[in-house]
Amino acid sequence: xxxxxxxxxxxxxxxxxxxxxxxxxxxxxxxxxxxxxxxxxxxxxxxxxxxxxxxxxxxxxxxxxxxxxxxxxxxxxxxxxxxxxxxxxxxxxxxxxxxxxxxxxxxxxxxxxxxxxxxxxxxxxxxxxxxxxxxxxxxxxxxxxxxxxxxxxxxxxxxxxxxxxxxxxxxxxxxxxxxxxxxxxxxxxxxxxxxxxxxxxxxxxxxxxxxxxxxxxxxxxxxxxxxxxxxxxxxxxxxxxxxxxxxxxxxxxxxxxxxxxxxxxxxxxxxxxxxxxxxxxxxxxxxxxxxxxxxxxxxxxxxxxxxxxxxxxxxxxxxxxxxxxxxxxxxxxxxxxxxxxxxxxxxxxxxxxxxxxxxxxxxxxxxxxxxxxxxxxxxxxxxxxxxxxx
DNA sequence: ATAGGGTTAG
Numbered sequence: 466x467x468x469x470x471x472x473x474x475x476x477x478x479x480x481x482x483x484x485x486x487x488x489x490x491x492x493x494x495x496x497x498x499x500x501x502x503x504x505x506x507x508x509x510x511x512x513x514x515x516x517x518x519x520x521x522x523x524x525x526x527x528x529x530x531x532x533x534x535x536x537x538x539x540x541x542x543x544x545x546x547x548x549x550x551x552x553x554x555x556x557x558x559x560x561x562x563x564x565x566x567x568x569x570x571x572x573x574x575x576x577x578x579x580x581x582x583x584x585x586x587x588x589x590x591x592x593x594x595x596x597x598x599x600x601x602x603x604x605x606x607x608x609x610x611x612x613x614x615x616x617x618x619x620x621x622x623x624x625x626x627x628x629x630x631x632x633x634x635x636x637x638x639x640x641x642x643x644x645x646x647x648x649x650x651x652x653x654x655x656x657x658x659x660x661x662x663x664x665x666x667x668x669x670x671x672x673x674x675x676x677x678x679x680x681x682x683x684x685x686x687x688x689x690x691x692x693x694x695x696x697x698x699x700x701x702x703x704x705x706x707x708x709x710x711x712x713x714x715x716x717x718x719x720x721x722x723x724x725x726x727x728x729x730x731x732x733x734x735x736x737x738x739x740x741x742x743x744x745x746x747x748x749x750x751x752x753x754x755x756x757x758x759x760x761x762x763x764x765x766x767x768x769x770x771x772x773x774x775x776x777x778x779x780x781x782x783x784x785x786x787x788x789x790x791x792x793x794x795x796x797x798x799x800x801x802x803x804x805x806x807x808x809x810x811x812x813x814x815x816x817x818x819x820x821x822x823x824x825x826x827x828x829x830x831x832x833x834x835x836x837x838x839x840x841x842x843x844x845x846x847x848x849x850x851x852x853x854x855x
Numbered sequence: 856a857t858a859g860g861g862t863t864a865g
Contacts (some may be wrong), residue, residue, distance in 0.1 A: 513857075546860050643861090
């Protein structure tokens with residue numbers, strides 16, 4: 466960038482820092498930091514300092530971000546939010562909260578929103594809702610970010626009553642709502658039990674994106690409407706939207722729920738051949754589940770072997786093992802049990818699996834007793850539900 | 856012209 470002899474401007478530095486943050490690429494980011502100091506643009510340039518801080522935070526180097534933050538003197542809401550979000554992304558809710566506590570007296574709406582989002586992203590649904598309610602009580606401005614955090618928290622809680630309240634808030638407070646709000650709203654309705662409301666919001670949208678469709682596909686599958694999920698997938702492609710790896714997890718999951726073996730295999734093929742998406746462990750797990758439940762254990766096994774780079778994934782072997790049990794294939798089941806035991810011997814679920822895996826063909830019933838003893842539970846299992854977790 | 860926060864699977 467300095468071939469021309471013209472020294473890079475602060476704008477050039479900023480866009481390079483943004484690229485480092487997005488990748489993320491900490492080594493390059495640190496290089497830029499050095500050159501900023503060499504070229505005299507630092508210190509005493511708040512915007513450049515904040516960009517740098519955000520780069521460190523997005524790369525997960527919160528200590529470096531914190532150092533800049535502490536040395537910065539006067540802060541503003543952009544700095545605070547970058548710190549809160551940075552701590553939130555690496556799961557440090559406590560530190561995020563301590564930054565928030567330093568500024569909460571200013572009633573800065575973006576800090577409140579960032580904190581609600583941080584709670585929601587880290588599974589602290591209750592705290593997110595409490596904070597959102599406090600925002601309402603104190604009449605802090607509710608932005609799209611704040612409401613999305615609250616919707617996501619409610620989704621985690623599956624609280625239908627709260628869902629009604631929040632949906633009304635969306636109508637009241639977010640008139641020019643963006644696609645993030647729509648998507649979070651649809652997801653909340655679906656998980657809180659109302660596929661109808663999810664559908665209604667979906668139909669009212671004028672601009673949908675990949676996430677909108679992925680969310681609806683999962684919603685339909687969860688409510689037992691696998692065929693509709695497949696139509697949704699088709700509609701999405703007709704709209705010219707490109708499915709991503711999460712969309713395919715949704716669609717394979719829908720096929721698995723509905724026992725749609727042919728459609729599932731076609732979708733998997735479409736994903737790898739047409740869209741060039743390399744299968745993740747989640748995709749293979751769905752396929753093993755789908756084929757395994759249909760009794761096609763050998764096909765399931767072959768699929769795992771075709772994706773042997775994922776063969777250390779416990780989820781895949783767990784699904785395979787469950788299928789072996791469902792169809793009484795003792796030999797394959799033992800093999801899967803050994804794999805699980807090798808992968809994570811400490812896992813109590815795997816110890817249970819291993820106990821049954823040690824059994825010889827004639828000893829299957831004895832193994833069943835051992836297993837019952839260890840788990841301390843009965844053997845009731847519902848179709849489609851792994852006996853390990855059940 | 857340069858800075859921040861969010862939604863999908865599991």
